[in-house]
Amino acid sequence: MIDLHTWTTPNGFKPLILLEELGVPYRVTAVDLTKNQQSEPAHLKLNPNGKIPAILDGDGGETAHVFESGAILIYLAEKYGRFLAKGGQARSDALAWLMFQMSAVGPMMGQWGHFRGAKRDDTYPLERYEKETQRVLGVLDTRLGAGEFLAGEYSVADIATYPWVSAAPRFGLTLEAWPHLQRWVMVVGARPAVARAMAWKP
Ligand SMILES: N[C@@H](CCC(=O)N[C@@H](CS)C(=O)NCC(=O)O)C(=O)O
Secondary structure (H helix, E strand, C coil): CEEEEECCCHHHHHHHHHHHHHCCCEEEEECCHHHCHHHCHHHHHHCCCCCCCEEEECCCCCCCEEECHHHHHHHHHHHHCCCCCCCHHHHHHHHHHHHHHHHHHHHHHHHHHHHHHHCCCCCHHHHHHHHHHHHHHHHHHHHHCCCCECEEECCHHHHHHHHHHCCHHHHCCCCCCCHHHHHHHHHHHCCHHHHHHHCCCC
């Protein structure tokens, strides 16, 4: 049984989507970010960085716990042998686009959201992250113009990217400028497992 410790944020939804896609038994423990539960000692044992998500694997294998959403997706995809090709270009592409989500899409959108709320006199940080967010969304759009999903077949790369891109309206962004990305959001969002995961409430 997988124990998922998470909350209703883009990074928090990623493993929920994968677990729903896999259809394996799992349990969710809500880590309420509004109560700072991510900084409590019990959670820090699972994730020393004091963030969600994290998982515990109680199935008795060699791995007991995993943190960092990208590492969790790779761990679960490999454990159950789905949504990450075992080798070749398909695997390299899925890992590369997963890393692109982890290093660019998430951090740039996250920082943009932060500085939108921070209301500082200095407009540089907001402009910088807005421009970078738009640039990385453009990179995704170009990629999705060449294929249905980020790495050929639907994979952990799409699962990691969807909760961020689908949150674009919260950042005051429509996706009109990126038609391929807009099409992909509709396709991924229409998957029953994705809809179930995104509807999760603590
Ligand atoms: N790189 C980490 C980022 C995790 C992260 O930033 N999680 C946020 C929620 S989306 C969090 O726990 N924030 C609480 C805090 O910063 O105290 C991952 O992908 O797992």
